[in-house]
Amino acid sequence: MSDPVVSAIVFYALAAFTLIGAGVVALSGNIVHSAFALFAALFGMAGLYAFLSADLLAVVQMLVYVGGISVLVLFAVMLTSGLDDSRTSNSTTRLVGGIAVMLAVAAAAFVAASAIPSGVESAVAPTTAPIGDLLLGRFVLPFEVVSVVLLAALLGAVTLARGVKGGDR
Amino acid sequence: MLRDVADWIERLFGLDPATFAYSWITNAVVIGIVALMAFVFIAIFAGPVTWWERRIAARMMSRIGPNRVGPQGVLQWLADGIKNFLKEDLVPAAADGPLFKFAPYLVFGGFMATFVVLPFGANLIAADLDVGLLYLLAITGLVVIGMLMAGWSSNNKWALFGGIRSAAQLVSYEIPSAFSLMAVVLAAGTMSMQGIIKAQGAWPWEWFLFRNPFLFVAFFTSLTSSIAEGNRTPFDLPEGESELVAGYHVEYSGMRFLWFMFAEWGNLWVLSSLATVCFLGGWQIPFVSPADIAASTGLAFWGWQALTFAVFATKASLLVAFVIQVRWTLPRLRVDQLMITCWKYLVPLALFCLSGVLVLLWAVEEKGALDWALRGVSMAAGLVLAVASFRKTRASYMADRDLYRRMEGKELWYPPFRLP
Secondary structure: OHHHHHHHHHHHHHHHHHHHHHHHHHEEEEEEHHHHHHHHHHHHHHHHHOOOHHHHHHHHHHHHHHHHHHHHHHHHHHHHHOOOOOOOOOOOOOHHHHHHHHHHOOOHHHHHHHHOOOOOOOOOOOOOHHHHHHOOOOHHHHHHHEEHHHHHHHHHHHHHHHHHOOOOE | OOOHHHHHHHHHHOOOOOOOOHHHHHHHHHHHHHHHHHHHHHHHHHHHHHHHHHHHHHHOOOOOOOOOOHHHHHHHHHHHHHHHHHHHOOOOOOOOOOOHHHHHHHHHHHHHHHEEEEEEOOOOOOOOOOOOOHHHHHHHHHHHHHHHHHHHHHOOOHHHHHHHHHHHHHHHHHHHHHHHHHHHHHHHHHOOOHHHHHOOOOOHHOOOOOOOOHHHHHHHHHHHHHHHHHHOOOHHHHHHHHHHOOOOOOOOOOHHHHHHHHHHHHHHHHHHHHHHHHHOOOOOOOOHHHHHHHHOOOHHHHHHHHHHHHHHHHHHHHHHHHHHHHHHHHHOOOOOHHEEEEEHHHHHHHHHHHHHHHHHHHHEEEEEOHHHHHHHHHHHHHHHHHHHHHHHHHHHHHHHHHHHHHHHHHOOOOOOOOOO
């Protein structure tokens, strides 16, 4: 993959895949198609991570977003009753506002990205061990706080889903 | 691994891999060839194994099974394949066409992608990724999405039920599966498949299966969850015939149907070889260290590859036979029982094993007296289980034989591999 042309082709193919997926999510009138396209977009992101030789990040992206989040999204979409009658909120006519937001985000991303030194070639090396060291060493407190937040979210979801006492179940 | 092969080919043509400008072409060709090899391997595994399974099933149900095509019916899978090629590719009028057509490829692609990290022998592995085991757990997500896609796009309530059931099942059973495999990762200190194999040894007492009692239990939680993830009985609710006709692939016919079946039977190999890698010492041969194999050259190198592949395939095939036997022994669980098995038993058990392995790794000195005692206990437990299972199987055969003799006055085909 040292060839810059091939690298560019791979990168643009992955980026196009991701962007087309994201586009279908936003523009499709069929909400189930949107959900499947979300999966494609997230999968493309995993491909981009792998392309940037962030091996652990790519696999975790697959595990969490492709295997977990998009399945949950699909589940929620498919189990929602009256799906065909519901109006999708992302009506395709409101393109102007969407494009404005997109441009603003792109500008912000461009500014943020220009702060990062580019063109630094680093050797392809396994990232798992360093990430593990950092998570359980220097960043152990944020790591634990995140897990507490997730636990709170979990309990909150259970409480909400349980409904009123004395209902069914 | 593939990069080395590509470099070797370039050197064969007198090119220097470091300066050759079109290295990516060689790499792409090598990747293509290896992918084709994996595909051919799984084709000649999944085909005959359907015949094998049907014969075992028939024997366990005291009937004959497929025995018409070829001697003993061994060519039945070819006949099935040709039949499916020739069938019409039906798409229901009310189905969501593009998604309906794409779903089988997603399932099959997700299944084939596991072969990137599955080892077959000492050097026979497509890519020994540093995150191999995690990759294998992650890539099965594609299969879940494919099944949901098939179930939803068929526009059939049985298919949708099947798809949703299979997604719920796969997502749930991923958790005990991951926990028990993480116990292996702790013991091996790496997630690379070859690294896990090299952390074990060739002899049974060096396997992770018998390393300590916790890993012994983890083997069973892992195998159970793998069987559940493979949608096999007793966990085949997504395609429970008596309830859903056929589940998520009920509307499929011809070749698209075959892709689902392909992935399902091929998955037998994936789950068996995963268990072989993680618990049964992989391809290791007694008296030969992995370093010796790596140091060998020429003919000796390929000899070792063949030998390690034979060892690996034998272990995996025995597990395949075991999984098939389990399938035809146990009845199907109910949906609530399925979820209870996962969340109330397997998840706590796998977590307990994970913590147990952690504590033992920290407290017990490797190759110390206590370590050997733990290995001894695990091996004794394994021996008791094996003997008990053998005796039970044999007793069933004998009872069956006596019954048959009394009813028909003829001998039942025994031993079981002598088929009518």
